Amino acid sequence: MRIGELSRATGTSTRALRYYEEQGLLAPERLANGYREYDEEAVRRVAFIQDLYRAGLSSEVVRDIVPCAGVERPAGDCAGLLRRVRQVRDQLAEQEAQLAARREMLERYLAGAALPAGLDSPLDKDA
Structure with missing residues (x-):
């Protein structure tokens, strides 16, 4: 197929x-x-490349990863590449956990369940 056909497919x-x-x-x-x-x-x-x-x-x-997903495996270290992908996945999970903790803290402040350090009265809920 030509490039236009691959593009449409x-x-x-x-x-x-x-x-x-x-x-x-x-x-x-x-x-x-x-x-x-x-x-x-x-x-x-192409679908695999886009997913990555x-x-x-x-x-x-x-x-480096694409050849490891083909029918013919390269002579290189595909196991090392999989470790790298797992590392990226784990970094994303860590970032997600950090974002969730930050969001939870803001929710507690907005609900009046927590006060920022140094304040002795709830945040103005009308602000």
Whole structure:
């Protein structure tokens, strides 16, 4: 399939697909006329790439991970990459916990259940 067809099949812009190619994430065949030709596996690969980007991984990490998800495994250390992805996941969980604690503290202040240090009367609830 050509780049426009892959774009429609994945909901990804042709610009993004060209970027993925520049980053070494997609490797289309080049026809004699210079057109890109993608195989059916490209649809799955693009979806996987988009998921990794949405998860907050950098292009560098995505570039290392994508080959490990293919049919043919690279000679590199895929286990190390999985550890890196787990590390990013754990960092996100830690950030979520911190945000939840901050939100809870603000809720307690707004409900009058807690006072900021140094205040001896509840916050003005009308403010």
